[in-house]
Amino acid sequence: MHIQKDWLHILINFYDHIIISSSDNEYHIVDINLVALGIKTAARVVYADENDCLQHTELFHPFESIASNLSGFSFKVFNNCKFKPRVEIKFSPSKILQKHNVFGPKSGFHAVCDVLTSLHLLYPELIQYLDISNAEVLAIDYTASARMKSKTELKQVQDFLRNISNKSLRKSNKSASFDSTIYWGSENSRRLNRKCYDKHEELLNEINDLKKKAGKGNLQAIDSLKFLDCESVIEFSKYLLRFEVRLKNQWLYENGVPLNLWQFFAFERDNPTLGIELWQKAFSPLFEGFENMSMKIYNDDEILNKISIVHDKITRTGRLSKVKSINLFNFYLSIRTLGYDKVKEITSNSKFYENVKYILDCDFCSKFELQNLKSIDEKNVVPFLKLIEIDFSNQLPVDYVEPTSSHAHIYKHLIPNFSKAS
Known part of the structure; x- marks a missing residue:
């Protein structure tokens, strides 16, 4: 039984002893020079002083793309803010460990190890100010796929899905703008987002974009194509209708999932079907609506x-x-x-x-x-649930081996009862 963890958004707070708060406790900053640490900052306000020299105030750090071992991640330092100063990191565990996300690991632990190591190598002084042991989960993507019999069948199912809503779950207006992706619910929901899309089409579009960049000499694109423009990966993606949910920290908390990153990994380890159960619960309003539906297949x-x-x-x-x-x-x-x-x-x-x-x-x-x-x-009428049957025992190639991080030993002790951790 397998479900892929396709995306992670985590935060790491700065240690309390380097945080300075305003007298009314409304604003907080870190008592360190981010520029001196090498953080690429920008200014919200730029002006000329009385000598016509440019001055700036309100430095901030935009989301920055960082290259990791096989792929990249984005991170941002939040400083001078109304909440506790912190670093946020966003990445795809699958892409970090294997460069593509057509299929991939169900745990994000090894990808986190690679990301933190890359951040440490790039900003060694920054890491010492971060409370890594209390890192938190902000959002997780889980993804599972139904395999259609043909491209035609996949498109027919997508056309059918475009008009589906059930109970409080409504079709998003965003659907009209993206031919291969269907969204349900509000894009700005603080709890969760759901969508489904043609994985093969998405992969081919990504490959085409990389080829354009590679043609201009982009070395990262050239390297990425070695992993994506691969017959076995492309073949596996054919006729996959992927159902993906982004679970945000509020929804996770409401459903009893620990938000501490390391406690989450322990909880995941002790509950092997956790991802599947969360995915099923998130999609249940949609799939319940399919129970009495059928459609013709041409x-x-x-x-x-x-x-x-x-x-x-x-x-x-x-x-x-x-x-x-x-x-x-x-x-x-x-x-x-x-x-x-x-x-x-x-x-x-x-x-x-x-x-x-x-x-x-x-x-x-x-x-x-x-x-x-x-x-x-x-x-020629088929029950709709039979068409989009999700087989959690058939989400991976038969010879797939989950990739691991060579840096896992550095962070494994942070997981409660880490001797049990894989």
């Missing part, structure tokens, strides 16, 4: 392809003509919709039988099947 792309193989023509000028194939495909669709006898009634005899012969020449159905296509189509 293999139209396959049908058109078989017709095209036989009836596409090369013109005298050397161009490919699909006119005949498209006309025959539309004839086939009209029989499926209206019925054999009705189409025969509204079509001239010679044209009707000519088209029937051309379709039978393609050898994907018999005359009997064509004559009964409408009734066969009406029976």
